[in-house]
Amino acid sequence: MLEWAINLASWFLLLTGGVFGVIGGIGLIRFPDFYSRLHGAGVTDTLCAICIVFGLALQSGISLLTLKLMLILLFLLFTAPTATHALARAAMVDEVEPLLDEQSESLAKHRGERSSSI
Amino acid sequence: MTPVLVLTTMAVFTTMALALARALKGPTIYDRIVAVNVFGTKTVLVVALITYLTGHADLIDVALVYALINFIAIVTVLKLVKTRDLASSDAGEGSDA
Amino acid sequence: MREAFFLTCWLVLLWLAISGVYKPVILLLGIASVMLVLWLSLRMKVVGEEHAPAIFGWRLPVFWVWTLVEIVRSNLHVARLTFSPEKISPRIVTTDVPFRTSVAKVVYGNTCTLTPGTVTLMLTRDKLVAHALDQTSSETLTSGRLARKVLWLEGSPEPEK
Structure with missing residues (x-):
């Protein structure tokens, strides 16, 4: 009984992860400019990875394999925002213009500023 | 079990194909790097899925190492694109101004 | 020195967990790699520098669970926007960064990126510039929900309103 419940949960997580991966991919194609595409990439980097890794972890229970899966998830979740930020920052310095809503403040006034070491 | 794993793997492959399409389309170099980054992180997931499909537990180490290498590769490519130079240590600062 | 000791313990544990092979030669290689990483970290002067005790306490798992819920919520929102891309209204948001430690500032910036939609x-000393996909996404930042949570993680008192 319990085994069935775990299996069902695992299948649900795996398939959800797959679906969100495809949705993120579609976002990567459909969003109109570079900065909004970053959000599409973010979907595949976060929920897709989390769901798939937890789905797989449920399959192997408490073991060395699960520990390594969790380490993979930890590395992914630590490196993904860093890489995304590096990309966004580079594009911003390189004067890639975002498509913005009319009411929004513009990006140009921040361009001259530098990321200080905090 | 196996059909679900195969389905999920197929879904991740679809994501990779979509990312590849974006990488080919561009238009800016940054769009391409984002797409390659997504492709890389999905590779990690595919390797993890294949570990469970084939039952070779050792494969998970490949995914673990790939997760780290992918990040370093993306940052390196980004720096190379930005500065055309990997040797100087303060190039990022200089081009930031 | 205390931090260097803890770092060594963590590295040894990590190596033992990942390796899985415990033969003398391999163990020797493990010791060598732990020492190499320790030396590199000491040389980079990062040991103890970025140490904020509260960040590594019991609050961290709670914060992770909260972040997980936020990630799921914002993912659902962005997924909905994916199927109606004409509804997005991208905007630039600027918020204050009211934290004492640099670790908290980085956690703030990373969590912001980690929740899709922002x-x-x-990230500078006292403010954060973010790109948000629409009004709902930007509210995580503008309403200060995320900032309050990171302040709690850092162990700082809540700011008066």
Whole structure:
């Protein structure tokens, strides 16, 4: 009984992860400019990875394999925002213009500023 | 079990194909790097899925190492694109101004 | 020195967990790699520098669970926007960064990027510039929900309103 419940949960997580991966991919194609595409990439980097890794972890229970899966998830979740930020920052310095809503403040006034070491 | 794993793997492959399409389309170099980054992180997931499909537990180490290498590769490519130079240590600062 | 000791313990544990092979030669290689990483960290002067005790306490798992819920919520929102891309209204958001420690500032910036719908563009000493996909996404930042949570993680008192 319990085994069935775990299996069902695992299948649900795996398939959800797959679906969100495809949705993120579609976002990567459909969003109109570079900065909004970053959000599409973010979907595949976060929920897709989390769901798939937890789905797989449920399959192997408490073991060395699960520990390594969790380490993979930890590395992914630590490196993904860093890489995304590096990309966004580079594009911003390189004067890639975002498509913005009319009411929004513009990006140009921040361009001259530098990321200080905090 | 196996059909679900195969389905999920197929879904991740679809994501990779979509990312590849974006990488080919561009238009800016940054769009391409984002797409390659997504492709890389999905590779990690595919390797993890294949570990469970084939039952070779050792494969998970490949995914673990790939997760780290992918990040370093993306940052390196980004720096190379930005500065055309990997040797100087303060190039990022200089081009930031 | 205390931090160097803890770092060594963590590295040894990590190596033992990942390796899985416990033969003398391999163990020797493990010791060598732990020492190499320790030396590199000491040389980079990062040991103890970025140490904020509260961040590594019991509050961290709670914060992770909260972040997980936020990630799921914002993912659902962005997924909905994916199927109606004409509804997006991208905007630039600027918020204050009211934290004492640099670790908390980085956690703030990373969590902002980690929840789809907002991407940190720039993080300076006292403010954060982010790109948000629409009004709902930007509210995580503008309403200060995330900032309050990171303040709690850092162990700082809540700011008076």
